[in-house]
Amino acid sequence: xxxxxxxxILLLTGWxxxxxxxxxxxxxxxxxxxxxxxxxxxxxxxLSDKEAKAFFPIYDQYQLELRNSKxxxxxxxxxxxxxxxxxxxxxxxxxxxxxxxxxxxxxLRNYSNKMGEVIPMTKVIKVKRVEREIRELLxxxxxxxxxxxxxxxxxxxxxxxxxxxxxxxxxGE
Numbered sequence: 160x161x162x163x164x165x166x167x168i169l170l171l172t173g174w175x176x177x178x179x180x181x182x183x184x185x186x187x188x189x190x191x192x193x194x195x196x197x198x199x200x201x202x203x204x205x206l207s208d209k210e211a212k213a214f215f216p217i218y219d220q221y222q223l224e225l226r227n228s229k230x231x232x233x234x235x236x237x238x239x240x241x242x243x244x245x246x247x248x249x250x251x252x253x254x255x256x257x258x259x260x261x262x263x264x265x266x267l268r269n270y271s272n273k274m275g276e277v278i279p280m281t282k283v284i285k286v287k288r289v290e291r292e293i294r295e296l297l298x299x300x301x302x303x304x305x306x307x308x309x310x311x312x313x314x315x316x317x318x319x320x321x322x323x324x325x326x327x328x329x330x331g332e
Contacts, residue, residue: 220270
């Protein structure tokens with residue numbers, strides 16, 4: 160019994176040390192990605208250094224709460240076969256999806272007001288557009304830093320099935 164307990168403790172200790180080593184090696188990459196995101200926001204909104212210093216703690220908290228809400232929804236429904244839900248399960252899914260959207264609107268309302276206290280509302284209304292504009296840049300940067308190994312796509316492939324329009328026909332075709 161003591162041997163099993165000792166082995167368990169050693170395994171857990173070894174995993175936590177290994178996890179810490181992985182985490183600390185990625186921390187600098189994550190910090191660099193965060194700095195890159197902030198520079199993109201500062202240039203596209205644009206934010207002064209003073210505005211940025213007050214804006215980002217609020218924005219980061221907003222993103223954290225938004226991510227947690229979405230994560231809870233996905234955790235409950237991700238592995239479910241949507242094609243084979245019962246009527247009750249489908250109703251529950253719809254109620255959860257609506258509740259998630261309501262939560263997103265509530266968060267947007269609350270955090271927009273908080274952001275409006277530190278930056279002009281004319282900049283607050285641009286935040287969602289800027290998020291969309293810089294999303295792909297951040298994903299590419301994360302891929303370059305090997306932070307999203309599983310999410311990597313081959314060069315030249317377009318995300319979410321979007322493809323550029325075909326080239327115009329050549330003369331004589």
